[in-house]
Amino acid sequence: MKYMLIMRATDEGMAKMADVDFTQMIETVGRFNDEMIRAGVLVAAEGLDDASQGVVVDYSSDPPVVSDGPYGETKELFGGFYILNVASKEEAVEWAKRLPMAGPGFKTEIRRVTTIDEFPQDNEWIKKEREWREATGQL
Template sequence: MLVMRDSAEAYEASQHVDFAEIIAAMGAYNEALEAAGVLVASEGLSDPSESVVIDFSSADRVATDGPYGEVHELFNGFWVIETATKEEAVAWGKRCPLGPGSKLEVRRFGDASDLELGDD
């Protein structure tokens, strides 16, 4: 999974780029993922101000509006890709047309082997 995380710096930088240019670059990236046969799914997320956070710190679970805590980076979208190796996933991540203040986390989905507890 490629997890897009943007900061205030990334948001500010994006304000100086034509939105149609951003959409075209992302579209070309998505098309390259599709053409290579590695794209499984991708989605962008709504603005964090629309979110609700549920806190499990107590028995009475509390739901609050807006992003959680002090926010330095926000999870803004993701791609699920299927590659043969972590290195290939990283290579695809490096091709993503993100700019300054953005980060892309490459993270593997767990599978049944991750849950094996061993012989006891």
């Protein structure tokens, strides 16, 4: 099963990150990533650019309104994610507990990634997606 670990930080957590030596942070995260690679559970891992560089598409009107990010009322923003292929939610939790960038001001949300196999296989759109995934080597 695949699980996504979504790293979130409050303003307090982001402020702490500003004081961390970038080279040391890369080394610490790199060692953790290497552990997951050696364990055979890491599928993907990416950080996200500063939220101020993003945009928000708000669908509450027609046409949707696009504004500069981040979300105006959000106290916690996503900073990055991991996708792990593990046997259970409990195993995903154990990996999340070991994340190097943790402590007060940081949280990790864990959510299972659904698969195409969980949808009605006779649906024409599911069939088209399966064909695309097969053609692009994603199945």
